[in-house]
Amino acid sequence: MSEPLFWQQLPVKLSYSERKTIALYVKDSQIEIRAPLGTPDHFVQDFLATKTAWLEKTLAQQRLQLGQRVDYRQASQIPFMGFNVRLIRAEAASPSWQFDVAGLKCNIPDESDSAILPLLSDFYQQQAKFWLVKKTNDLAKMLDLQKRLSDIRFRRTKTKWGHCTNQGRIQYNWQIMMAPESVIDYLVAHEVCHLQHLNHSRAFWHLVHHAHPNFNHDRRWLRDNGHRLRLA
Numbered sequence: 001m002s003e004p005l006f007w008q009q010l011p012v013k014l015s016y017s018e019r020k021t022i023a024l025y026v027k028d029s030q031i032e033i034r035a036p037l038g039t040p041d042h043f044v045q046d047f048l049a050t051k052t053a054w055l056e057k058t059l060a061q062q063r064l065q066l067g068q069r070v071d072y073r074q075a076s077q078i079p080f081m082g083f084n085v086r087l088i089r090a091e092a093a094s095p096s097w098q099f100d101v102a103g104l105k106c107n108i109p110d111e112s113d114s115a116i117l118p119l120l121s122d123f124y125q126q127q128a129k130f131w132l133v134k135k136t137n138d139l140a141k142m143l144d145l146q147k148r149l150s151d152i153r154f155r156r157t158k159t160k161w162g163h164c165t166n167q168g169r170i171q172y173n174w175q176i177m178m179a180p181e182s183v184i185d186y187l188v189a190h191e192v193c194h195l196q197h198l199n200h201s202r203a204f205w206h207l208v209h210h211a212h213p214n215f216n217h218d219r220r221w222l223r224d225n226g227h228r229l230r231l232a
C-alpha cells in the first residue's frame with residue numbers, strides 16, 4: 001500500500017443532506033465535506049483527491065494565522081493605532097488603567113496573567129469610542145452625509161470589522177484600534193460611504209476612493225493582517 005496522503009491522517013467529517021453539490025470546508029484544522037444524499041464513497045474520495053493542493057495550502061495558512069496571534073496576557077507592549085504602546089503592570093486594590101507618554105499602566109489586583117485582559121479590552125473600547133466617533137462624524141460631515149448617520153455602536157465581532165444598516169446605524173469592532181491609523185480611516189470611510197450606497201457597487205468604491213484614496217492598500221492590509229488584531 002502507498003503512503004496515506006496528509007489529509008487522510010486528519011479527521012474528516014462527512015455529512016449528507018438534501019443539497020445539490022458537494023462542498024469542502026476547513027475550519028480550525030477540521031475538514032468537513034457536505035455531500036448530497038446518496039453520493040457514492042468513491043466519488044467523495046475522488047473529490048477530496050482533487051482538492052489536495054488547496055487543502056494543504058488552507059491548513060498551513062490557518063496554522064500560521066493561529067501561531068501569529070499575540071497572547072496579551074504576557075505581552076510587554078500592545079499595538080495601538082500604528083504604535084507599540086508599553087505595557088506597565090502594577091499591583092493595586094482595584095483594577096484601572098492610565099494612558100500617558102510612558103505607556104499604558106495597568107493596575108491589577110490579582111496575580112493571574114489573564115487579569116489584564118478586561119483592562120485592555122476597556123482601554124481599546126474607550127479609545128474606539130473617542131476616535132471612531134470623531135472620525136465617523138468628521139467624514140460624514142465632509143461628504144454631506146451627516147443627516148443619514150443615526151447612531152454609532154461598538155461590538156467585539158468575530159468576522160466583521162464594521163457594519164452599516166439602512167437606518168444609518170454604523171457598528172464597529174473596537175479591536176480595529178490595534179490596526180495602523182490609515183487602516184482605521186479606511187474602515188471608517190467604508191462604513192460612512194455605505195450611508196450613501198448600501199452595497200459594494202462601482203459607485204460605492206468610487207466614493208470610498210474619493211474619501212480615502214489609499215483604500216486598496218489598507219483594505220489588503222486588513223484582509224491579510226486582520227486575524228492578528230484579536231485580544232486573546
Ligand SMILES: [Zn+2]
Nearest residue numbers: 190194199200
Ligand atoms: Zn461594506
